[in-house]
Amino acid sequence: MSSIVSEVIGNVARITLNRPEKFNAFNREMALLLQDKLAEAAADTNVRAIFLTGTGKAFCAGQDLAELTGENAIGIDKILSEHYNPIVRQIRSISKPIVAAVNGVAAGAGANIALCCDIVVANSSASFVQAFSKIGLIPDSGGTYFLPRLIGFQKASALMMLGDKVAAEAAEKMGMVYAVFPTETFEADSWKIANTLANMPTLGLGFTKEALNKSFEMNLEQQLILEDTLQRKAAATEDYNEGVTAFLEKRNPLFKGK
Ligand code: LHQ
Numbered sequence: 001m002s003s004i005v006s007e008v009i010g011n012v013a014r015i016t017l018n019r020p021e022k023f024n025a026f027n028r029e030m031a032l033l034l035q036d037k038l039a040e041a042a043a044d045t046n047v048r049a050i051f052l053t054g055t056g057k058a059f060c061a062g063q064d065l066a067e068l069t070g071e072n073a074i075g076i077d078k079i080l081s082e083h084y085n086p087i088v089r090q091i092r093s094i095s096k097p098i099v100a101a102v103n104g105v106a107a108g109a110g111a112n113i114a115l116c117c118d119i120v121v122a123n124s125s126a127s128f129v130q131a132f133s134k135i136g137l138i139p140d141s142g143g144t145y146f147l148p149r150l151i152g153f154q155k156a157s158a159l160m161m162l163g164d165k166v167a168a169e170a171a172e173k174m175g176m177v178y179a180v181f182p183t184e185t186f187e188a189d190s191w192k193i194a195n196t197l198a199n200m201p202t203l204g205l206g207f208t209k210e211a212l213n214k215s216f217e218m219n220l221e222q223q224l225i226l227e228d229t230l231q232r233k234a235a236a237t238e239d240y241n242e243g244v245t246a247f248l249e250k251r252n253p254l255f256k257g258k
Contacts, residue, residue, distance in 0.1 A: 062108020
């Protein structure tokens with residue numbers, strides 16, 4: 001079985017991290033395959049949302065630590081530049097919404113890849129661990145960028161230094177995740193979010209993402225100018241026309257992602 005399973009269901013690309021016996025830890029093959037599958041989903045015009053989840057008990061335990069030692073060990077020089085940094089760049093630059101459905105424990109790079117997605121939801125049994133400090137590493141995969149922005153500097157600093165495991169409910173209270181769903185309904189509830197997004201004005205959501213990508217780097221004046229530019233693009237889409245027309249005709253809009 002492949003370490004990444006990818007299928008398109010309706011207008012959603014479902015990408016599943018699939019090394020359950022290793023808690024879906026990343027080896028090189030899996031990291032490169034995830035890049036391929038994200039690129040495919042980005043290029044497929046039928047795909048209007050991406051759903052990222054894991055098989056079994058874990059979402060992802062980060063780097064497969066067994067791959068770091070022995071004759072065929074992957075060098076530290078490759079792990080960020082060829083594995084995780086390209087994945088984080090893809091997730092932020094793909095102009096389609098990406099939902100991380102965190103089904104179980106998310107540790108190390110696995111946690112931070114989830115946290116850079118557009119909407120993060122968690123199973124009530126899931127947890128998040130900035131595991132890096134426990135093995136003498138620093139948080140990577142965009143963690144030092146996204147976590148302080150999500151939960152504030154102090155809590156991010158403490159979690160990254162102590163490596164404490166944060167349960168899903170606590171993660172939600174901190175603002176690390178958007179919602180927590182009970183195990184029994186987690187799959188259906190999280191899929192519903194991706195499916196809803198896939199039927200919304202896709203280009204508009206892409207422009208929203210583009211504006212949010214800049215939100216913490218620009219001043220107000222720069223952000224107002226960016227909003228002006230992107231709003232003009234949004235207003236030139238067919239879906240904008242459909243949205244306004246449907247509202248005035250008192251009917252549900254039928255968005256096509258154009
Ligand atoms: C694993 C792993 C794993 C292999 C669980 N590898 N097998 C960047 C730069 C350079 C180099 C390194 O990496 C990075 C990026 C990173 O991601 S660094 C951080 C790497 N990840 C970790 O340090 C997390 C290590 N894992 C854990 O702390 C725990 O396993 C967690 C908290 C994920 C889950 O704990 P438990 O629920 O108690 O499960 P467990 O520890 O019993 O693990 C279950 C199995 O999964 C077990 O296998 P076994 O054959 O004994 O049942 C683990 O060995 C395996 N596994 N994580 N990263």
